[in-house]
Ligand SMILES: Nc1ncnc2c1ncn2[C@@H]1O[C@H](COP(=O)(O)OP(=O)(O)OP(=O)(O)O)[C@@H](O)[C@H]1O
């Protein structure tokens with residue numbers, strides 16, 4: 097399906113750590129934008145999963161972060177970076193089931209250790225970079241069909 | 242089938258967004274892990290869970306779920322209900338445990354073919 101994007105669209109959202117009340121706000125805004133642009137349903141579905149998981153991780157683990165999106169004729173690129181504790185062992189963190197979420201976060205139903213694997217599965221390109229004590233950056237690209 | 246077809250069968254109490262009862266449902270997903278629901282539920286599913294925290298509303302919205310059934314007689318707190326009304330997510334509660342609620346829905350959906 098051809099997508100009607102004459103010019104590239106980009107923007108960003110602030111994400112505040114610990115703000116569970118507004119969790120999903122950034123991902124929801126992006127999803128609405130993609131729907132308005134007439135983007136393929138399956139692409140929207142994959143983007144929704146990937147961005148929501150990234151947004152949740154900022155809320156759960158970091159003090160603050162930002163989600164930046166850039167939509168072109170080719171696809172959607174998303175960058176989520178945060179000021180947080182960083183990840184010591186990225187290989188471990190990428191394993192399904194690995195989680196350091198505290199009990200009170202697990203009680204809400206988070207902490208299955210599925211977020212990062214979900215992001216990877218739903219994007220065509222996935223990159224993660226993290227510096228302990230500084231923060232984490234996730235870059236994802238989802239191709240249009 | 243619609244959500245309204247299950248109200249009697251599951252002794253559902255409608256907590257939020259009554260309009261959603263008329264929505265067609267395509268399936269059911271049972272889980273208490275939010276990232277699992279993000280990964281494996283499908284648009285149009287009814288979600289059976291014991292979670293009541295307000296992030297269930299965001300998950301249901303992101304995945305275009307038909308509604309949420311909270312089991313075991315648990316009730317959604319006020320902030321969850323407010324968010325669900327604002328985002329037009331139907332939340333229902335049942336005194337039944339997840340096993341029984343899912344089993345009854347499975348039967349009814351299977352009969353219908
Ligand atoms: N932005 C981040 N900053 C710091 N640590 C992170 C960040 N994102 C992930 N991690 C670490 O990686 C682990 C795995 O993350 P992942 O999202 O896969 O699972 P989770 O958040 O623990 O559970 P789920 O996403 O299933 O609710 C986390 O428990 C945490 O230790």
Ligand SMILES: [Mg+2]
Pocket residue numbers: 149152153207210211212
């Ligand atoms: Mg996570």
